[in-house]
Amino acid sequence: MNFNRIHSRTKFYIVLLTLAIALLIFTASMAYSQIKRMQRSAERVARTYQVSDAIGTLFSHYFRLESEDFREELLEEGRFEENLKDYMAEGIIVFDSLHGLVRGNASQLKLLDDIQALEDTLYENLVFAGDSINGNAKIVKGHSFPTRKISSTLFQIRNINDLMRAEERRLMQARKNEYSSNKFLAPLTTLLLGFFALFVFLVSFLLIYRNKLRVRESQAFLQNVLDTTDNIVNYYEPLFNSEKNIIDFNIVYANECNRSYLGLDPEKIIGKPISRVFPHLMLNGEFEQLIQCYEENRKLILDREILAQAGKMWFESIITPMADGILVTIRNFTEEEQVKEELxxxxxxxxxxxxxxxxxxxxxxxxxxxxxxxxxxxGIGSYIWHLDDGSATMSDNLYRILGYEPDSFNVSYQSYRKFIHPDDLEIYDRLGEETVEIGKSTIQNYRVIDRKGKIKHLYIKGEYVEKEGRPVSFGVVQDITSRVAKDEDLRLRNLELERSNAELQSFNQVASHDLQEPLRKIQMFISRIAGNNALSRNDGEDLKKIGNSAIRMRSLIDNLLNYSRIDFKHENFEKIDLNIVLAKVTEDLSVRIDETGATLAVDKLPVINGISFQMEQLFDNLISNALKYSSQNVTPHLVIQSEKVDCEQIPHTFYKTAKYFYKMTFADNGIGFEQDKAEKIFEVFQRLHLKSEYSGTGIGLAICKKIIENHYGFIYTTSEPGKGSVFVIYLPA
Incomplete structure (x- = not known):
């Protein structure tokens, strides 16, 4: 059996049938379109007749005023107002009817607007005539009625009547022509398309009928295969000898389950006899049962237990006779047997x-x-608030926050309102409105007054859900009274800090000007006195000491200013190449480096975010210290190294703002110091040596520490007397 050929033919007929149906739908739609166009044309013609009738009705209403009898009837004493009201109401009905009919016709609508203006004038004249009657004016036939004014108005209305009728005659002619055209094309188009569709269906029917029987057989087989996709499905065709007796069955089809259950490749067993693939069938009598099933056209069901790749398995074989062979469906019910054992x-x-x-x-x-x-x-409580009726429930602790025992009163949106601080009632009401309207609110804080009269600050966070078909807001409430108090205390401390900063700024100004001015004068007078040859040698030495003290005092003030000006604002952070910074600093210190014969060994340094002049000051202080505190008779040597480390590798505790940090070490071969002084040297004015031994103000390393902290980093040092010092810096990568 050629399944591919059957499948291909089926697809061909499906395409052919789809094409025929599409043509039929197209034919029907074209016919429907023609009929609809003809119907619309007829409706337009009918509408033109309706408009013409409505025009006649409207203008007949106006021209009744030319009738003497109608005027007398209208002016009937005692009934004029009632008659006039009826007449005007009738006019409005007729006018509105015509207005609705010509909607979409701009020219006719324009003429109707003109008629409405004339109608207003006409009714005003009629009202004037009515006023004369109500004033008991004597009415002589035809004299109290404003005939001239009404006739003038009716004359203008008659002109508009002629224009509207002319427009409708033009539309009538155009629509009759359109209707005649559609009336001719619709039947002809429908007939031609009908014949074409009939031709396509006849061709399709003849092609489909030719293979009807073969497709029916294939369809039955394929349906059985599709229905048993979870089982082993094999199809066998009998092999006959010369005497027309069945001697074997050829495997025509085998699905993938043969591979899963029996370890057999379906493609390799197709085309082979079952005596070679399943030799056990020839030994246990099942082969004779297969022959009996095919010859007697009788369905068989066989159960067996076998050993397969997965172990012990149970199968049920359903053998179904077909036109050219037998279909064998093998169901694996191993799991059912195992289920029994597992019960x-x-x-x-x-x-x-x-x-x-x-x-x-x-x-x-x-x-x-x-x-x-x-x-x-x-200090947390929870609540559930039903938004449709305002009912609510609270957790036990929320009752306690309000100063009550759990379940001591019924909770609702309104009953809870009595606890709200008077100044926050508007906030609470807005919270309720927003929650009901959109399910949540931007308001998260309000105050309550508990049972003892104590004001408490609450934080609320709610979520919207639907519970059993009802809109519900549920959430938590936290007593943040202590936190609010701490925030207020922090605010006051910040104000105090701002005041202190202002005082420090004032000190900077004094230090930069008022303190340095006396020093400049001292240095000036010392210079003058030193030029006096009458001074003794001891006096000259004393003046020299005074001058050195003044210079040191000025250096101390400058360093204090530098220290105080290093703040913790980061608006000026930018990308800084530390290699460039180091090159600039070594150039500035080149004279001292040459004098001491110092050598530097430097790794490639990173690029960081920071403030350039502060980095220059940091490098200057560290390198200057290495040159200053060098050992006698030993050439200074400084090693600067850099590496990138994970923040978790840093053993020291500080506020780590980044995942990775740059670790830089400045190692020298100087005099060193005791390790227990490692933290002291970073404090202001802290020195480990006498001024007579080493110059300096004791502020340089304090400035270094402040610069590092300003860049969210960390600095520490390790040292040993006579073996040099190592300064380690961590800066965010």
């Missing part, structure tokens, strides 16, 4: 699970108790 153990597991559920329930009760205790400790 006993399942009951035992259910019992164990039941015991586990009881244990979990006890744990849940314990956790619920812990949660309630946690609410009390954290």
């Amino acid at each position: 006993v153990s399942l009951n035992e597991r259910l019992k164990d699970q039941n015991d586990e559920l009881l244990k979990l329930n006890q744990e849940f009760q314990i956790q619920n108790s812990i949660f309630k205790d946690a609410e009390i400790v954290a």
Whole structure:
């Protein structure tokens, strides 16, 4: 059986049938379109007749005023106002009817607007005539009625009547022509398309009928295959000898389940006899049953137990006779047998699970108790608020926050309102309105007054859900009174800090000008006195000491200014190449480096975010210290290294703002110091040596520490007397 050929033909006929249906739909739609166009044309013609009738009705209404009898009837004494009101109401009805009919015709609508203006004039004249009657004016036939004015108005209305009728005659002619055209084309188009569709259907019918029987057989087979995709599905065709007796069956089709269950490749067994693929069938009598099934056209069901790749398995074979062979469907019911064996153990597991559920329930009760205790400790309560009727429930601790015992009063949106601080009632009402309208609110803080009259600050966070078809807001409420108090205290401290900063700024100004001015004068007078040859040698030495003290005092003031000007603002952070910074600093220190014969060994330094002049000051201080505190008779040598490390590799505790940091070390071979002084040297005015031994103000390393902290970094040092010092810096990468 050629399944590919059958499948291809089926697809061809499906395409052919789809094409025929599409043509039929197209034919029907074209015919429908023609009919609809003809119908619309007829409706337009009918509408033109309706408009013409409505025009006649409207203008007949106006021209009744030319009738003497109608005027007398209208001016009937005692009934004029009633008659006039009826006449005007009738005119409005007729006018509105015509206005609705000509909607979409701009020219006719323009003429109707003109008529409406004339109608207003006409009714004003009629009202004037009515006023004369109400004033008991004597009415002589035809004299109290404003005939001249009405006739003038009616004359203008008659002109508009002629224009509207002319427009409708033009439209009538155009629509009759359109209707005649559609009336001719619609039947002809429908007939031609109908014949074309009939031709396509006849061709399709003849092609489909030719293979009807073969497709029916294939369809039955394919349907059986599709219905048994989870089982082994094989199709066998009999092999006959010269005497027309079945001697074997040829495997025509085998699905993938042969591979899964039996380890047989379907493609390799197709085309082979079952005596070679399944030799056990020839030994246990099943081959004779297959022959009997085919010859007697009788369905068979066989059960067997076999050993396969997966171990011991149970199969049910359903053998179905077909036109040219037999279909063998093998169902694997191994799981069913295994389920039977597992039922006993399942009951035992259910019992164990039941015991586990009881244990979990006890744990849940314990956790619920812990949660309630946690609410009390954290000052948190919870609520559920039904937005449709305002009813609510609160947790026990929320009652306690308000100063009440749990469930001591019924909760609702309105009853809770009495606890709100008077100044926050507007906020609370807005919170309720926003939550009801959109399910949430931007308001998260308000104040309440508890049972003892104490004001408490609450933080609220709610979420919107639908519970059992009802809109609900549920959330938590936290007592943040202590936090608000701390925030207020922090605000006051910040104000105090700002005041201190202002004082420090004032000190900077004094230090930069007022303190340095006397020093400049001292230095000036010393210079003058030193030029006096009458001074003794001792006096000259004393003046020299005074001058050195003044110079040191000025250096101390400059360093203090530098220290105080290093703030913690980061508006000026930019990309800084530390290699460029180092080159600039070494150039500035080149004279001292040459004098000492110092050598530097430097790794490639990173690029960081920072303030350039502060980095220059940092490098200057560290390198200057290495040159200053060098050992006698030893050439200074400074090693600067850099590497990138993970923040978790840094053993020291500080505020780490980045995942990675640059670690830079400045190692010298100087005099060193005791390790217990490692933190002291970073304090202001702290020195480890006498001024007579080493110059300096004791502020340089304090400035270094402040610069590093300003860049979110960390600095420390390790040292040993006579073996040099190592300064380690961490800066965010």
